[in-house]
Amino acid sequence: MGRQGLATIMGGLALSLSLAGSALSQVVPRTEIYPPHNASFPAGVTGLPDLMYQTIPGYRPMKLDLYLPATPGPKPLVIYVHGGGWTGGTQRLAGTFDSWPAILARLAARGYVVASVSYRLSGEARFPAAIQDVKASIRWLRANAAKYDIDPSRVLLWGGSAGGQLVALAGTSCGVATLSPLPNEGSVEAGTVRGGSASDCVQGVVDFYGISDLAAMDAGVPVNAPLTTAGQYLGCQTALCAPSLVASASPITYVDAKDPPFLLVHGTRDRTVPYAQSELLAAALRAKGVPVELAPIPGADHSFVMGSPEKNAAVNDQVLAKVFAFIDATIGKPAK
Template identity: 40%
Template structure:
């Protein structure tokens, strides 16, 4: 009798590149919640997880992929920035009849760019593959991110395999689905990294000293960083046309990511014939600190997504 090698079905090894959704938990509010779904796995890294919140509906609903910030160094899919209560963000999205998909991604000390973009695109492909099980319309997906997540949302909306090749698409998780999106909301994300290389960071509390987020994201020798910065910058791809509608919201007094970063992306998108709205927030620092407009900003963002995903 000839022995055969064990299959993945027999032993669970090697681990699959993603796992199918587990059953949802339905709350008293009627919202179906899927917690901690593994949308991508790869040796040497923690599984990348996402949560899905689906409002009560008679059929599949559009979905918004939420991408957290944190300088590409930290952050958690479950928590918006401290200026934006999770109840406000989640309630506004679900109340508009949209599903909310919160995702984690590899931080830059785990792996430099483009690992973060690979993970975002893998999450979108996962949602599209399992849309029926999740109660989502896989043809109507948008992305929304803040700070580092805003940068990744912009990149996810602009980088397309048919135009820019597969190097930024990644091969994590589900591979066969499309990673395109119908709308992008970018809150105070970096758009032209080369323009701010070497920019000093405002002093941040804590020990040991906080790493420079840009240097850590790009990795590699210092001499290579300008070239790496161009590859990691949304403005590099914004001129190619075919972008989905963009909403950019940015504090005028942002000391971490200058307001000029969103101005630059809006200008390139406009010149390429894109549909872009830039909303300045007067007197606001990073994460909209100092502004009383946060509820209105959330409402504007959700209405933008509802409009473009429900059309």
């Protein structure tokens, strides 16, 4: 083959590679493609696990589980945020409750769309990453309200421990730009809508034993001690953090008269997050005229631990009845 023929072949190959590269650069981001693995629960509730609500370069995709009731028409939305000290946990576990997905499906069967969300943990990204993710999930669900039969005007947050702190922070910080999802963050799931422009304000909050004032935590911890979970969340020992950083992560900082109704449930013998943390938030909310109910659980430790499986189960039933009643009263129990 002569030089001219080789040059022609190489030129054609270069043109093909150029065209291929141009085509690849124009490919629209896609979600993972895998056969659906939906779940069925009693009363006709359908579970849609692992829906991707947000992708951020350099991090794992953020996912949520969705529980859809069989009733037609737009329904109120309840979003659950898990605990785990901001260092662990999943959207399918909660305290001493058995089969948390089954409990969320029970709530869905009452006529609610229920979501349980994941978020970036402190080992992946420090504050404000987790609250930005929670707010991104609210926006994504609102943006996809038509697809999942959600009434975007009736949204309530529910969380425990670290999740309690996050839902309280989200509930009190409506419209705070420094805690909002970063620009262009959102799901790239095919056929859905990005949630960037939707509101992350909510109409109710249920907070189980969450921290409301991080400045009051870790008092007396030596500054040279290993980071506590709150320290890992913030990225510094609480006593050494800038006061403005600690305040920005504390729900109590943002309390004002526009906040939604709160239900605070907390064990009086909590050795992880003192009961006084919920008392502080309740007092701050009342001072601004915000409807708030503080429900103490006498003798309960963190996660409503009572000392035996039987006592734990009895308290859990009591707590769920109170929570379901509050949800009904706050965002409206839809007609069945």
